[in-house]
Amino acid sequence: MREADETTRQRLADALRAEPATPNELAARLDLTPQAVLDHVEHVARSIEGTDEQFLVAPPACRECGFDDFDDLLNRPSRCPDCKSESVDEPTLTIE
Template sequence: MLLRSSVEPLTARDIMQATGIRREQEVYDHIYHIALSSKRKDYVVILYPPRCESCGAEISLEKPKRPSRCPRCKSERISQPKFLIRGRDEV
């Protein structure tokens, strides 16, 4: 599993390049499904939330996605969320 073996957190674009998935939203959908399944498994999905590159605000997410604007300053300069999967005993 790509996210489990990765040393550093990966963005949706990193995952797209490694797996051949063509749509960014499809990556987010897969990660959401994996996160739901992880509640009954021995691993956990770690989300590094996106940040506004203008004001530095951390943007909280209910579902994995790339926000279009900062809720604080309305800037569109937003970093992508990053993901990792680790075993429950590693966290």
């Protein structure tokens, strides 16, 4: 299938199968906004349920204190709830 014939979600799933990436990296690669990537990722994750693939999320993490127990794994928080630092990495997404 040619790239022009693929849907955004198919291109997103293919990118996640190829290598782990953050929402910002995927947004730049697929010419989307990071929020659009997160919206599509939810559908991609549901579409692979019941298959031999898994949608995996490495949670966001604070670069200052290492906190990574965020409530919503698919959202990049603006600051760390523990140390209040704004140095929080994005989640990393992949399909294996």
